Amino acid sequence: MGASKLDIYNEETNTIAAIAKVFAHPARVAILQFISKQDACICNDIVDEIGLSQSTISQHLKVINDAGLLKGDFKGKSICYCLNVDRFKTFQNLFNSYFNTTQNNCCT
Amino acid sequence: MGASKLDIYNEETNTIAAIAKVFAHPARVAILQFISKQDACICNDIVDEIGLSQSTISQHLKVINDAGLLKGDFKGKSICYCLNVDRFKTFQNLFNSYFNTTQNNCCT
DNA sequence: TTTTATTATCGTAATATTGCAATATTACGA
């Protein structure tokens, strides 16, 4: 039983949890920070910066990319990644909505 | 290699990831919402509401409690849980700080 | 077309997480 029973929760609940899961590993937190500071950078830059292997970084990038948080274009042989700021804001808003709703319930 | 290498990241990075991990399972997201609506409730109420077994709920409650998000006092044989709203706000602020910093880096 | 560089994917081992049943522990009341 390592798989979560997603069907017993509503859409919003699963969404919040899915978003949180993207940030639930420090490598991905650090990668996003690093990319934002460069405005744009390539996989091997991230490998040098974070200190994990290239294949691990690529896996983490896939999680982030699948979450819609990256935009990437080829620059020569490299993919140049930058943040999808709109998506970032969307996630932030969903989180704040959850946090605010939960707190406000409590203060009535 | 299932364990994350936490020593290669800085304190803030690990903190954000640790907070996100608390919310990275829908049961915990739902439990917090449910508790907030009741203002206070007991383990078996949560079992009934969420639909997982008592032992599973207890495990999820432990994760939430270890994160400092709950206050609990005995009411008879039951523990009556309510939200630690201050801690909630702290987490929210840390998240927003991370989100805002990362986005602002990008918009320079 | 071949070579080189870059990144993604695959396979693997180790560890973490999830859910449940069984049971231990704790908190009362009789």
Place this chain on the structure above:
DNA sequence: TCGTAATATTGCAATATTACGATAATAAAA
């Protein structure tokens, strides 16, 4: 003290996640 109720803990199986090396796939340049 015993009985009951409530919750935590333990053990287990199944699955997910993490990191890495090897290699496949992709994008140029020669």
